[in-house]
Amino acid sequence: MGFVEAVKTCYGPKYARFSPTLDRLLPDAFGIAISLAMLLLCVVTIFKRTKGPNRFGPDPLSECTDETIIA
Numbered sequence: 001m002g003f004v005e006a007v008k009t010c011y012g013p014k015y016a017r018f019s020p021t022l023d024r025l026l027p028d029a030f031g032i033a034i035s036l037a038m039l040l041l042c043v044v045t046i047f048k049r050t051k052g053p054n055r056f057g058p059d060p061l062s063e064c065t066d067e068t069i070i071a
């Protein structure tokens with residue numbers, strides 16, 4: 001078996017074929033990963049911000065109250 005024939009054998013039509021069980025498992029794992037990412041994103045956005053200046057500059061909402069932010 002030469003180099004070209006070996007490459008054709010390894011990267012032929014069955015290169016990206018998985019077993020039927022794995023074909024069902026991969027979309028499920030992808031869905032779970034997306035769900036966890038969205039859950040973490042929601043949790044991070046719920047945390048209350050720190051008030052006052054920080055290393056990025058002065059607080060842009062320093063004169064705002066919680067009522068004006070909601071309104």
